Amino acid sequence: MGVHRTARCRGPYGGEGHQAGGTDCADPAVFEVARHNRPPLQVCPVHLGPSLLLAAGVLWPPGIRLIGRPATPATGH
Numbered sequence: 911m912g913v914h915r916t917a918r919c920r921g922p923y924g925g926e927g928h929q930a931g932g933t934d935c936a937d938p939a940v941f942e943v944a945r946h947n948r949p950p951l952q953v954c955p956v957h958l959g960p961s962l963l964l965a966a967g968v969l970w971p972p973g974i975r976l977i978g979r980p981a982t983p984a985t986g987h
């Protein structure tokens with residue numbers, strides 16, 4: 911309980927509505943990008959940079975929140 915459900919990356923265009931199906935990325939979202947008058951855009955690390963430039967309504971400077979963990983191999987850290 912209390913564990914984040916894994917969100918899918920919506921980047922880099924932040925597809926909405928009928929365009930939502932156009933995002934091919936199936937990676938789990940790790941960051942959430944704040945947007946003006948739109949729901950936050952959830953993206954994977956690879957699409958974080960592109961989404962800041964390509965997605966509509968992104969604030970500048972960008973508001974980025976960490977919502978998940980990158981799928982890195984466990985290090986026993």
Ligand SMILES: [Zn+2]
Nearest residue numbers: 919935954957
């Ligand atoms: Zn992605």
